Amino acid sequence: MKPLRQNQDETTQGQHKEEHFMAPDLIRDIVIGMADGLTVPFALAAGLSGTVSNTGLVVIAGVAEIAAGSIAMGLGGYLAARTDREHYLSELERERREIRELPDREREEVADILRQWSLPEETVQSAVDAISQDSDRWVNFMMKYELGLEEPEPKRARNSSLTIGLSYIAGGIIPLSPYLFVQHANAALVISVIVTLIALFVFGYVKGRFTGSRPGKSAWQTALVGGVAAGIAFAIAKLIS
Amino acid sequence: MKPLRQNQDETTQGQHKEEHFMAPDLIRDIVIGMADGLTVPFALAAGLSGTVSNTGLVVIAGVAEIAAGSIAMGLGGYLAARTDREHYLSELERERREIRELPDREREEVADILRQWSLPEETVQSAVDAISQDSDRWVNFMMKYELGLEEPEPKRARNSSLTIGLSYIAGGIIPLSPYLFVQHANAALVISVIVTLIALFVFGYVKGRFTGSRPGKSAWQTALVGGVAAGIAFAIAKLIS
Numbered sequence: 449m450k451p452l453r454q455n456q457d458e459t460t461q462g463q464h465k466e467e468h469f470m471a472p473d474l475i476r477d478i479v480i481g482m483a484d485g486l487t488v489p490f491a492l493a494a495g496l497s498g499t500v501s502n503t504g505l506v507v508i509a510g511v512a513e514i515a516a517g518s519i520a521m522g523l524g525g526y527l528a529a530r531t532d533r534e535h536y537l538s539e540l541e542r543e544r545r546e547i548r549e550l551p552d553r554e555r556e557e558v559a560d561i562l563r564q565w566s567l568p569e570e571t572v573q574s575a576v577d578a579i580s581q582d583s584d585r586w587v588n589f590m591m592k593y594e595l596g597l598e599e600p601e602p603k604r605a606r607n608s609s610l611t612i613g614l615s616y617i618a619g620g621i622i623p624l625s626p627y628l629f630v631q632h633a634n635a636a637l638v639i640s641v642i643v644t645l646i647a648l649f650v651f652g653y654v655k656g657r658f659t660g661s662r663p664g665k666s667a668w669q670t671a672l673v674g675g676v677a678a679g680i681a682f683a684i685a686k687l688i689s
Numbered sequence: 690m691k692p693l694r695q696n697q698d699e700t701t702q703g704q705h706k707e708e709h710f711m712a713p714d715l716i717r718d719i720v721i722g723m724a725d726g727l728t729v730p731f732a733l734a735a736g737l738s739g740t741v742s743n744t745g746l747v748v749i750a751g752v753a754e755i756a757a758g759s760i761a762m763g764l765g766g767y768l769a770a771r772t773d774r775e776h777y778l779s780e781l782e783r784e785r786r787e788i789r790e791l792p793d794r795e796r797e798e799v800a801d802i803l804r805q806w807s808l809p810e811e812t813v814q815s816a817v818d819a820i821s822q823d824s825d826r827w828v829n830f831m832m833k834y835e836l837g838l839e840e841p842e843p844k845r846a847r848n849s850s851l852t853i854g855l856s857y858i859a860g861g862i863i864p865l866s867p868y869l870f871v872q873h874a875n876a877a878l879v880i881s882v883i884v885t886l887i888a889l890f891v892f893g894y895v896k897g898r899f900t901g902s903r904p905g906k907s908a909w910q911t912a913l914v915g916g917v918a919a920g921i922a923f924a925i926a927k928l929i930s
Binding site: 488499511513515523565566568585672674685688 | 725728731732740745746748753757758761768772775776806807808811812816819822823826830834902910913917918921922923925929930
């Protein structure tokens with residue numbers, strides 16, 4: 449399977465169009481939100497289990513964390529995406545103004561970008577002529593190769609943030625659910641550790657499949673981050689209580 | 690001040706080299722970690738304040754969250770950066786193999802990338818000749834314009850993850866500190882809300898300065914995400930307790 453990383457996805461040229469279908473983006477967002485949702489509420493609940501015996505309080509703290517984390521990720525991500533888009537549009541406006549007001553300097557910038565590939569000077573000039581013939585083409589070239597900016601898709605950003613936020617909630621429910629059904633915190637912790645590590649392995653594996661890294665490695669790394677976070681949260685909470 | 694966004698920073702061409710100095714990256718990482726560290730521990734502490742009157746427990750939960758969040762962000766970010774680098778190197782290896790084994794197809798891919806800018810065919814051919822003359826140049830061109838991949842800097846990724854993780858801890862201490870000095874949770878909450886909203890405004894402002902968005906807007910958006918997260922965490926915790 450070919451890697452489907454977001455950055456690559458967005459900047460890949462036309463010849464790979466056939467790989468742009470919707471499912472992987474959706475799955476990637478679900479996996480990102482879930483893997484994070486599994487990690488932090490898991491570690492928090494584990495940390496509290498070391499100091500309180502009442503699972504009711506672990507559940508309240510866990511639910512508060514899931515609410516906070518999903519909003520920070522979802523709303524925060526959505527606002528960041530909107531800012532990215534505004535930034536793109538203001539840079540686009542600036543490039544449009546520059547090719548109107550300082551066409552010679554902008555032609556020279558196109559030439560500089562092409563010269564770094566050691567093209568013969570007459571090829572550079574002919575390419576600059578062709579690119580600067582059409583102002584949209586010219587501006588697109590500058591946005592892409594001078595500034596390294598691709599046009600953000602606002603609708604995808606909104607859907608993506610919503611999916612990540614909801615998946616964070618779904619992920620957070622997994623480590624927390626044992627505390628709902630088992631009365632004593634230590635017993636619930638054991639079940640939570642087993643269930644969550646398995647879930648982190650599975651999500652790490654799926655994440656690896658969709659981000660271009662080796663699935664097995666992604667699986668143990670995802671579980672490692674969750675395990676280390678939970679272990680340290682547990683130790684610190686024990687220490688200060 | 691010119692925007693210094695990471696993505697742009699990494700893909701900007703040579704003519705803007707003068708903007709690549711270290712301070713903004715460091716400041717950006719500090720602000721990213723701190724803004725997140727302010728948000729989630731703040732909201733968690735606020736949520737718990739609605740249900741427990743003892744600040745000791747709020748502090749334990751808050752510290753456990755800070756430990757978990759900073760490890761998820763720091764260690765998680767570091768491992769993701771390492772995966773990115775491995776992905777880059779494996780793609781590099783693949784491109785190297787492809788220009789060796791399928792040079793005609795790879796020449797055609799270079800030509801296709803250039804043709805999208807409506808260059809005359811003889812200019813395209815002359816450019817393809819120049820680019821494919823040197824195998825490093827050819828591979829770099831494919832990495833950059835076919836795959837949209839820039840070489841990740843491993844050292845910067847490690848430093849960046851460490852800075853973000855530590856800043857998350859520093860940020861988290863701000864909303865939590867009132868609970869250390871004030872005995873009753875409700876009183877501590879009021880101080881925490883005031884102190885944290887001011888801190889979120891300041892960090893949002895600084896973040897805006899270093900990410901190319903309007904600082905004033907970034908300030909209220911950062912405070913909004915924190916405020917909404919805290920408000921909802923508080924309401925939910927009250928509801929289920």
